Amino acid sequence: MLRFAKVSFNIFVSSSIADRRSKFFPSASSLSSFASETPSFITALIAMTVQSSKPQDEQYKVAKSSYFNLPALDVSVAFPQATSASVFPPCSSDYFQFDDLLTPEEQALRMKVRECMEKEIAPIMTKYWEKAEFPFHVVPKLGALGISGGTIEGYGCPGLSITASAITFAEIARVDASCSTFILVHSSLAMLTISIGGSEAQKHKYLPSLAQLKTIACWGLTEPDYGSDASSLKTTATKVTGGWILEGQKRWIGNSTFADVLVIFARNTSTNQINAFIVKKDAPGLQATKIENKIGLRIVQNGDIVLKEVFVPDEDKLPGIKSFQDTNKVLAASRLMVAWQPIGISMGVYDMCHSFALKAVICQPLVSFRQNEYFSARVCRLEVKGFRNGVYLSFSEGTAKLKESCLFLSKEMQHLYLKERKQFGAPLAAFQITQQKLVQMLGNIQAMILIGWRLCKLYDKGAMTTGRVSLGKAWISLKARETVSLGRELLGGNGILADFLVAKAFCDLEPIYTFEGTYDINTLVTGREITGIASFKPAARSRL
Numbered sequence: 319m320l321r322f323a324k325v326s327f328n329i330f331v332s333s334s335i336a337d338r339r340s341k342f343f344p345s346a347s348s349l350s351s352f353a354s355e356t357p358s359f360i361t362a363l364i365a366m367t368v369q370s371s372k373p374q375d376e377q378y379k380v381a382k383s384s385y386f387n388l389p390a391l392d393v394s395v396a397f398p399q400a401t402s403a404s405v406f407p408p409c410s411s412d413y414f415q416f417d418d419l420l421t422p423e424e425q426a427l428r429m430k431v432r433e434c435m436e437k438e439i440a441p442i443m444t445k446y447w448e449k450a451e452f453p454f455h456v457v458p459k460l461g462a463l464g465i466s467g468g469t470i471e472g473y474g475c476p477g478l479s480i481t482a483s484a485i486t487f488a489e490i491a492r493v494d495a496s497c498s499t500f501i502l503v504h505s506s507l508a509m510l511t512i513s514i515g516g517s518e519a520q521k522h523k524y525l526p527s528l529a530q531l532k533t534i535a536c537w538g539l540t541e542p543d544y545g546s547d548a549s550s551l552k553t554t555a556t557k558v559t560g561g562w563i564l565e566g567q568k569r570w571i572g573n574s575t576f577a578d579v580l581v582i583f584a585r586n587t588s589t590n591q592i593n594a595f596i597v598k599k600d601a602p603g604l605q606a607t608k609i610e611n612k613i614g615l616r617i618v619q620n621g622d623i624v625l626k627e628v629f630v631p632d633e634d635k636l637p638g639i640k641s642f643q644d645t646n647k648v649l650a651a652s653r654l655m656v657a658w659q660p661i662g663i664s665m666g667v668y669d670m671c672h673s674f675a676l677k678a679v680i681c682q683p684l685v686s687f688r689q690n691e692y693f694s695a696r697v698c699r700l701e702v703k704g705f706r707n708g709v710y711l712s713f714s715e716g717t718a719k720l721k722e723s724c725l726f727l728s729k730e731m732q733h734l735y736l737k738e739r740k741q742f743g744a745p746l747a748a749f750q751i752t753q754q755k756l757v758q759m760l761g762n763i764q765a766m767i768l769i770g771w772r773l774c775k776l777y778d779k780g781a782m783t784t785g786r787v788s789l790g791k792a793w794i795s796l797k798a799r800e801t802v803s804l805g806r807e808l809l810g811g812n813g814i815l816a817d818f819l820v821a822k823a824f825c826d827l828e829p830i831y832t833f834e835g836t837y838d839i840n841t842l843v844t845g846r847e848i849t850g851i852a853s854f855k856p857a858a859r860s861r862l
């Protein structure tokens with residue numbers, strides 16, 4: 319009967335949708351009467367059916383209109399009212415002038431990273447995110463920023479302040495969270511583990527090329543059966559002559575499909591403690607395969623790693639990682655960096671939504687400048703000074719700055735979303751509810767930045783406990799979730815398009831809410847610190 323159903327489809331296919339609907343599903347009686355009346359024809363049709371084993375999709379397409387399968391309109395044509403995030407909007411979230419809290423070096427680094435991200439990553443990120451592919455060609459440009467290795471001193475590493483390192487992650491995440499995760503895993507997890515737990519020889523051997531991003535690292539702790547409960551991991555390391563045999567499985571490991579150096583955590587079968595090993599790519603028995611179908615951080619190549627009797631020579635066991643306590647030292651520092659990712663993501667989303675507000679004071683003089691070849695230096699000096707968080711200072715500083723500022727302003731003009739988009743005869747920005755959402759987002763960002771910054775200062779003076787950094791990461795990612803949701807709402811339908819950033823940012827935040835300790839686990843870490851009672855395991859069964 320199934321075969322007859324297929325046959326009837328071939329016979330009755332019609333260009334009329336109404337016809338087709340009824341003829342896709344003919345009744346059993348009509349099929350059997352048809353079969354009994356025309357046996358030889360049926361034989362021929364069965365042959366046709368076997369031959370036309372084209373996927374059903376193809377068969378549907380035959381009946382579709384001529385514009386079926388045309389490429390999508392470019393978003394700039396489909397919705398010219400707004401500029402996509404490929405031309406990234408200027409940063410406008412530093413309402414409380416956090417920039418004043420940074421040293422000149424930190425400010426300069428921030429602008430260098432921002433410029434690179436806006437120029438190199440923003441134009442390509444949507445395409446790579448959509449394809450879930452990694453843009454290898456930008457790695458040298460990220461390497462040239464001199465940020466990989468973060469706070470590590472020596473061995474070719476930049477030796478940044480913790481604050482400088484933190485703001486680089488925010489700046490990268492502001493444009494693209496996948497990119498910041500790529501560097502975070504490489505630098506704040508893998509390189510930091512080698513720096514904290516490695517011998518001098520290992521540091522000299524691995525860190526210099528990792529610092530330049532000439533080689534890439536990943537960091538494998540999580541296993542299919544042990545996520546939040548990572549300290550119970552089951553991958554084993556067994557001592558053999560001249561080295562160790564690693565056996566087990568890892569999951570979710572960022573960069574693992576192309577990493578040159580894999581830092582792998584395994585349980586020492588002699589001591590039952592967690593140790594760390596450097597496994598090199600292509601080691602016999604090692605396999606890393608990409609996890610497909612992620613809805614967030616799609617550019618990051620997360621992998622499943624299988625280790626089947628992988629031999630690691632003694633020289634590649636990290637001597638300083640003797641137990642999970644040592645792993646925790648790495649996690650505490652990296653968690654602080656992770657906390658800055660949601661800050662950056664929220665800043666980017668706010669910039670995308672907010673840029674309209676600047677138009678009112680700046681773009682008008684610029685328009686007159688453009689139209690009449692006349693420029694009101696007085697007005698622009700005043701307004702540009704409003705962005706002193708950036709390199710765009712004042713026009714009085716000379717022609718070079720004037721040019722720079724004009725470029726900035728012309729870019730600004732392209733981002734007018736809420737001001738230009740009119741509904742019910744008024745710009746979206748004129749509605750009180752819209753303004754309330756923007757202010758809520760802005761308030762969140764100020765508080766997030768100040769908590770992140772304070773954690774950096776606590777780190778500097780040795781007072782950043784695991785409870786404090788866990789509270790910071792948990793609270794910041796919670797507020798960021800609220801912020802990106804508001805941003806997504808503000809852009810309406812375009813809020814679900816990756817082209818306008820907020821949809822991508824919205825999705826990218828989800829894994830960050832979960833990795834480096836989920837919101838719940840970080841809350842429990844802080845809870846344990848402030849009460850002295852650990853609540854990770856369920857309470858003993860009640861007698862009731």
Ligand SMILES: Cc1cc2nc3c(=O)[nH]c(=O)nc-3n(C[C@H](O)[C@H](O)[C@H](O)COP(=O)(O)OP(=O)(O)OC[C@H]3O[C@@H](n4cnc5c(N)ncnc54)[C@H](O)[C@@H]3O)c2cc1C
Binds near residue numbers: 615620833842853855
């Ligand atoms: C995109 C991405 C990248 C990652 N990159 C890496 C990487 O590079 N290297 C690496 O080693 N790992 C990586 N991870 C793994 C990440 O650290 C884990 O996903 C995370 O620790 C959570 O583990 P899980 O996914 O197994 O969730 P589970 O531990 O199964 O948790 C599921 C839910 O249960 C809750 N839960 C668990 N235990 C408790 C409890 N005691 N009390 C209350 N609630 C609880 C959690 O909060 C969560 O809501 C990555 C994950 C993602 C999604």
